[in-house]
Amino acid sequence: MPWMNRVVADKVKLEFKDVDVEFTKHTTNLHVRQERLIDLLLYLRDKAGYKLFIDHTCIDFPEKKERFQAVYILHNPESNERVIVKTWAKDGKLPSLERLWPCAKWAEREAYDMFGVLYDGHENLRRMFMWEGYPYFPLRKDFPMEGIPEVELPSLTEIYAGRKEPPSHDYEFMHTRVPTLEDLERTEKSRLQKKAQLVLNWGPLHPGTHGTIWFLFDLDGERVVQSDVILGQLHRGMEKIAENVYYFQFLPYTDRMDYISAICNELSYVTAVEKLLQVEVPEKARYIRTMFAELQRINSHLLWLGTGALDLGALTVFLYAFREREKIMDIIEGNAGFRLTTAFLRIGGLHYDLAEGTLDVVKAFLKDFPAKLREYHSLLTRNRIWLRRTKDIGVITREDVFNYGLTGPVARGSGVPYDIRKLEPYAAYDEVDFDIPVGEVGDVYDRYLVRMEEMVQSLRIIEQCVSKLEKLPKSAPYVNKEHPAVMAPKEDVFMDLEDMVKNFRIVVHGESAPPGEVYVSGENPRGELGFYIYSVGGSKPYRLRIRSGALYNLSIFPKLIQDGTIADAIALLGSLDPVVGETDR
């Protein structure tokens, strides 16, 4: 995706004299004083067309006076250009963008939670992931990765048998803080002031939420008067971990974000790192990546279909969807060795070459799957009950797509053809043919149809990849091992001294990345998964921000469900399809 071009930048410069325009290798950055931030963003949104809010985060520079640098990423859907706006926090404070983009509320809460930056004008500046009363700000550079051990947590053995000297097994007595029941109660109270008859909790563990989200519904009968979401039960501090490991070491962690579409996550991540390190990827690897990403997309959509239908009471579709899902799992397992969290991709290529017979299996799947899709359609698409439950429920307008930073099938369901695979092709997406299905109304039913059609399009892509891969010679390289930052395949490492030495160096010292910044995103089944990497050189990123599509898609949920029933809530949540591993990271 191109970044803001010089013409627009000059216009901005004309309007705002004190804005510094910086053209870095991979981005266009606008540096603005904090007082002018809102004006600049307003101008960008209304005059320059940068309507879609992509992300907001902060970077901590402890040695600088202002310390926190705020980063805003915006996208212009007409000219298909992105821009980064940067400003410094003043006395640890930033203005809130709540009135410009409602979804900024959540991003700001996250920045407050992680950095302790305060936002002027924010309606309810609460912790996003941590609980109320947690005293630290974990993404600050002075917070150690392993946390601050300060609470004594006895093991169950110790509770039953008493503490022995030496201890019964080898572990630290002191642990980082964990929330107590009082903490959780305080968190719950701070989120929602009861207005109506009864507050219904969904979660932290609830069959309808498909993960550990905590929904609060203030109900008047079955009507939802207000609602809120408490996230963070699955928060593992991915971004903090990323700052402390080498680039290649972070790859398996990305699997564990949106664990239903692990390969798509990996693909977004390695694309970002490859751009930063300037690694060329061999053709074969690009096609294999594309094929597996699309298989994974079908896999993920099948899970969505099965659980979404299960939520609405159609019990059988669930097992039908899992039957096909199992076949994809087998293909992935046969190649990567793992079913769910695959770690199949590598920076510069793939971990393994395509396993023997894979293409035959994929071809058999391609032949078999359209009939199964028809089966799903015949069970649901024209079913009157299904229509009644999904039509005109949770309608998202085109404006809301931009205001809430919605991406993926949720945006396309509302008629916004926002698909990174077309806008900024990565892997082999620019060499294959496919269409972007879009909806008209933007209700649950449209999102359902969009996802169903996406599976068909994925099949098309896979078909093209298969025919391309069949033509490529078997000996074609699947990893670009010439690049100094790319690890050679295991066979070469064992047989070749040079490769072994290089591998050794990378494993011990990491890849040395040039300083710079890069924002690259991939089209995940759940929306745009972006990686903003800020590197100051060295083998670890200074800051790695993960833009989660699922989180932004979920941010519209409280608005949509207002005045709906809780039965609508389950249909709506299924259509937004968040995965908690990615929303919480």
Place this chain on the structure above:
Amino acid sequence: MEIWLSLMITLIKILVVLGVFLGVGAYLTWFERKLAGHIQARMGPKLVGPFGLLQPLADGIKLLTKESVIPQNADKPVYYLAVVMAVAPALLLFSVIPFGPGFTLFGYEIKPIVADVNIALLLVFAFGSLAVYGTIFSGWASNSKYAFIGSLRKAAVIISYEVVLGFSVLGVILLAGTMSTTGIVQAQIEKGVWFIVYQPVAFVLYLFCMLAESGRVPFDVQEAEAELVTGYNVEYGGMRFGVFPLAEWYLNVMALSAIAVVLFLGGWSGPHIFGPLSPYIWFLVKMFGLVFFVLWLHWTLPRFQARDITEIGWKIMLPISIVNVVVTAVVAYIL
């Protein structure tokens, strides 16, 4: 002497009906799981006994040996009463079902029905309405929001469908001229035609009401696993939990199917091809045909919303059923 004897006979009938239908109800769980398995492209229970036939037994033992957990602040008397209120009406429904024609044994005239009363259909409605108390009580006494919402949904559904049920049956009563279940079957046999021919609309309405009353898909709003966990019985454990689905999903479905057979499908009438047992076999075949239909729907369709169900009940089905009754009355009067 006469009184003692008739009491004895009634007692034996009660025991037979209870034994048969509680046993069949338990085995219906096996049947449903097997059926669901095959609908969903899997095997269903197959490890306990041949074809998994001992599965209900294993389930029963498991449920009986489970620790009983009663939520704090639960209203204990009502909590227990709910279990009784769930099973009793479902079982009582069987008392007015005639399974076959009367026969003579040792010089006594015996009718295979527990209570051959002339207000049998009124009793059916009464028991049907009573069943909702099991749900309401369990929802209220559990002191849980999920259970509470689930039970209120059920109440809303029952209220709307009780009315439709009454009107849909009215046509049959007009045609038969009696409210006695045996009388209705006799009327069909005498006329030589099943009432489903005269009352197809009423039959469809009755099927809908049957699904709603027994809380089966697409009307299982009170359970709705996804949003309400399992709704009204979420706080029950062990056999107390097991009783609710047994009563609602199996006994109720069987009893209401049996009544549908009596009302619309000619009761025990059918060709005598099975010898002296053929009326009973015909009755059971028709009844389980309907039960199978209900199970089949359960594993195929999604579920309605509570709002939609009441809307359909009041706005669509009630007017249709009233028109049906009026037309039937006018036609019956003219002919």
